[in-house]
Amino acid sequence: MYVQPYLFFNGRCEEAIHYYEQHLGAKVNDKLRYKEAPPSDGPAANANGEQIMYSNITIGDTVVMASDDCVNQETKFQGFSLSLTVTSEAEAERAFAALADGGQVNMPLGQTFFSPCFGMVIDRFGVNWMVIIPPQQ
Known part of the structure; x- marks a missing residue:
């Protein structure tokens, strides 16, 4: 078992991934957009299709997952670093x-x-x- 960070961005996930690629040497392992998901009547049904539904990047030896949050539009990174x-x-x-x-x-x-x-x-x-x-x- 291990703990893996999962970051939720407010529509800036793709920008963040690209920035981390350029400046921290991150490698993109996987990236899916909301428009690539099967039709749903759940929270993702109203998401912007171009936004990131799921991504998996490696920074150094650590895998970090990230996406654009389709539920909480005011996501804040608090209480951790x-x-x-x-x-x-x-x-x-x-x-x-x-x-x-x-x-x-x-x-x-x-x-x-x-x-x-x-x-x-x-x-x-x-x-x-x-x-x-x-x-x-």
């Missing part, structure tokens, strides 16, 4: 800058008592991220 573990300060700076572009820095990258390089940012899509270099063991 995705933690991006990197191996060098240059990689941390590059990833942090990409995530901060159009977003909000909550804690700039810097050395902490638990990491040689750590920072917190909310990206342009509202997803909370922590970028960290693990401490040397």
Whole structure:
């Protein structure tokens, strides 16, 4: 058993996937649009057919699922962060800058008592991220 993040976007899932591909090296494993689903009388019946019903991407070694939420139009990413573990300060700076572009820095990258390089940012899509270099063991 394992826990897998599933992110719901407000009509910006495709944009987010593309951004993560360009800036975090994400790889798209699968992507389905609402218009590709069989006809339904459930919540998806009123969804925009061009929006993403399901996607599966890999960022580093982690699989993240994402879609445009057809039920809650005011989805917010609250109460969690995705933690991006990197191996060098240059990689941390590059990833942090990409995530901060159009977003909000909550804690700039810097050395902490638990990491040689750590920072917190909310990206342009509202997803909370922590970028960290693990401490040397």
